[in-house]
Amino acid sequence: MNQENVSLTAFAHQWILKNATNFQFAVDATCGNGLDSVFLAKNTTGKLFCFDIQEEAIQNTKAKLLQNHLHCQYQLIHDSHENIKQYIDTLSIDVAMMNLGYLPHGDHSITTTHTSTMKALDEIHKQLKGVMTILCYPGHAQGKIETQAVAKWIATLDSKQWTIETKRALHPDSPILYCLKKTCVDL
Numbered sequence: 001m002n003q004e005n006v007s008l009t010a011f012a013h014q015w016i017l018k019n020a021t022n023f024q025f026a027v028d029a030t031c032g033n034g035l036d037s038v039f040l041a042k043n044t045t046g047k048l049f050c051f052d053i054q055e056e057a058i059q060n061t062k063a064k065l066l067q068n069h070l071h072c073q074y075q076l077i078h079d080s081h082e083n084i085k086q087y088i089d090t091l092s093i094d095v096a097m098m099n100l101g102y103l104p105h106g107d108h109s110i111t112t113t114h115t116s117t118m119k120a121l122d123e124i125h126k127q128l129k130g131v132m133t134i135l136c137y138p139g140h141a142q143g144k145i146e147t148q149a150v151a152k153w154i155a156t157l158d159s160k161q162w163t164i165e166t167k168r169a170l171h172p173d174s175p176i177l178y179c180l181k182k183t184c185v186d187l
């Protein structure tokens with residue numbers, strides 16, 4: 001990860017700690033090298049669900065969680081986040097992170113896509129009662145399409161139910177972080 005991505009990831013962690021009062025059920029929708037999973041596991045009292053389509057990412061995340069002696073309940077799921085409903089069913093999600101793109105130091109051709117990302121966002125946002133961060137990378141071809149799709153999806157969210165903070169640099173290809181908080185669960 002370059003410096004810009006590291007600082008947006010750090011910002012996402014700080015923002016979550018400021019805005020989430022309860023981490024009973026947490027989701028890392030793209031566990032990759034396990035950095036976000038370790039952060040979530042340190043703060044989760046119930047169960048953490050970690051998704052990735054790459055076995056390498058699942059193993060990296062498992063190793064990171066073990067190295068950090070994290071004893072919270074967690075489930076490593078070698079599947080696409082678009083199938084999240086099969087694993088979490090009706091649980092209310094308190095915190096979700098979706099750090100899109102490809103595995104740093106891995107195969108850059110294996111990346112999140114706008115189709116599966118949109119399906120996952122649709123599922124997660126229905127079951128979310130807390131906060132979610134989405135980190136988008138428009139600096140590569142698939143990431144640009146995906147970033148546009150995420151921006152369009154965010155624009156459809158009801159402002160009576162959600163507060164949304166956006167953090168980005170001025171350059172159009174710089175990563176963009178969306179921080180979403182569900183402010184009103186039942187309308």
Ligand SMILES: C[S@@+](CC[C@H](N)C(=O)[O-])C[C@H]1O[C@@H](n2cnc3c(N)ncnc32)[C@H](O)[C@@H]1O
Nearest residue numbers: 030031032033034035036052053080081103112
């Ligand atoms: C930027 S990395 C995630 C970084 C990670 N959160 C961390 O803290 O190290 C993006 C990850 O998304 C994964 N990914 C791509 N498509 C996916 C999908 N449909 N479902 C779940 N994970 C996916 C990639 O394999 C890659 O590991």
